Amino acid sequence: MLQVNFLRQNRDLAIQKLSIRNFKDIDLVDQVISADDKRKKLQTTVDELLAKRNSLSKEIGASMAKGLKEEAEEKKKLVADLKTDIEKAEKQLIETGAELQNLLVRIPNLPSDKVPAGKTPEDNVNIKEGGSKPILAPDAVPHWELTTKYSLIDFELGNKITGSGFPVYKNKGAKLQRALIQYFLDYNTAAGYIEYEPPFMVNEDSAYGTGQLPDKEGQMYHAVADNFYLIPTAEVPLTNIYRDEIVNESLLPIKMTAYTPCFRREAGSYGKDVRGLNRLHQFDKVEIVELVHPDKSYEVLETMVQHIEKLLQSLELPYRILKLCGGDMGFTSALTYDFEVYSAAQQKWLEVSSVSNFETFQTNRMKIRFRDGQGKIHLVHSLNGSSMALPRIVAALLENNQTAEGIRLPEVLYNYFGTTIIN
Structure with a gap:
């Protein structure tokens, strides 16, 4: 705010x-x-x-x-x-x-001077690409066919139990989810992030504090009887850990990470872009959040971008980094970088992470402050990033690594998954 x-x-x-x-x-x-x-x-x-x-x-x-x-x-x-x-x-x-x-609360954050002008995603600036796009065999298929072929995900069963957008992971599909989550958490904690396991539902004050309310009220699942909201991302409970707190400057930066399921109504989504894992109502994600000194937040933002980039490089996926234009940024962000991976079978780029600096927009709402060496009180800056969102990562891993023998996994997952191939 x-x-x-x-x-x-x-x-x-x-x-x-x-x-x-x-x-x-x-x-x-x-x-x-x-x-x-x-x-x-x-x-x-x-x-x-x-x-x-x-x-x-x-x-x-x-x-x-x-x-x-x-x-x-x-x-x-x-x-x-x-x-x-x-x-x-x-x-x-x-x-x-x-x-x-x-x-x-109806006024969004002001964009940083680094934000490019533009109205739509087509105006976002591609600042870097990495990795090589795989050349697939002529009979290559998209991930929703691969998950059926190898009995990894049952979309119809999820539709029966709950509804569309709630897939059931099974067998090696469930194991792959678990392996990726553990790898992402280990990667983050090795970089100094403290792991948390927060609640998956939050109260109204928490949703208001990070800017989900009132901006995205219609996009969240609301447990009306208790007035709790299912979290759309771990950013919400993690950042609220320090709501109404004053910390000493010496404790900054505060680095947090967590795995949570995420719940999003995705009202209005339809068509080919929601096929398979492309857009879900419930999905798994590992998040990183930092609370930092105002003078260092843009330096930290670049460090977080590098952190995510190296994680994608370790998964051996082709990727690109976009700087979002003013018209495509989220309500609370001052500057956002999106990461996309290339899905070879679908021949399209899929967003897998957003890394944002909110400056004081969230911390002013939550009254997250620090005391400097002279005893003066200031608002901290908050930042967050997806590290990583699993559905489209899984889609790209399955599609890009399909072979006649099965789906070959990147080397970094061997110890986590227990084998080198899904067949």
Whole structure:
């Protein structure tokens, strides 16, 4: 969430940066400033009424001490009248504060100066490619046929148990999931990330803190009876570990990783892009989150990008790194890099990771702060990345490594999977 004082002092800059995002409700900036003006006036009114009441209360005490009972009673009537005015003004102040907050949370983060202009994914900038695209045999098939051939995933069974987008992994398919999750966690912890196993459901404050609410309310599964939300990513519970905390500067950076299932309604998704593992309502993902000093967040972002790149290189998958344009960035991000792997059987690029710097957008909502050496309090910067999302990684591994003998696995998975080939 952006800060009111920043919007007030940098109105033109905020509007210019929001236009890079192609944000339609630019007038929200002026509405925020106007609501804050109203709030300040009401606060002044409340303060003046309270001061007047306090002054009269002292005068009542003085009048009683002098035996001026009639004078004291008159002033008590004035205090009673003031009470009504104070209650009315305080109610208006609370309502205006809520109005201001509701306006603020509808404004997305401002893009970094590094964000390229653009409106659609076609405007994203391809900054790097790595690995070699495999040349498959003429009879190569997509992963949804391979998973049936080798009895790895049962999409129809998942549809029977729950619905489409909830596949059932079985036999070596379940083992491959487990092997990848363990490898990703080991890779992250070796880089200094502390592993957590967080809840898979969060309360409203947690979903609000990372920006899922109100922006993506319709995309999350909501357990209405308890007002809990199934997490769309481990970023939500991990970042909220430090909600309302003040840490010492010496503890930064804070590096966290976790495996969780992720739940997304993906409302409006249809067609060939949702075939097989391409888009699911429930999927497994390993996440990394960092809370860092504001002066170092963009340096850390580049380090996280390199961390993900090396992980993809170890899986021997062809990949590319995209810098997202303003129109394709998420609501909370200041700068995002996407990683895509090439699916040879489908002949298309599949997104497998996003690495983002949110600057203070999330930490302002969650009040995650640090105390510097002089005792001053500042907001930390938060960053996160997928390390990795499994479905499309599995799709590419199966498709790109299919041979007449079976599906050959990258060497890094041999010890985790227990064999070199799925057949």
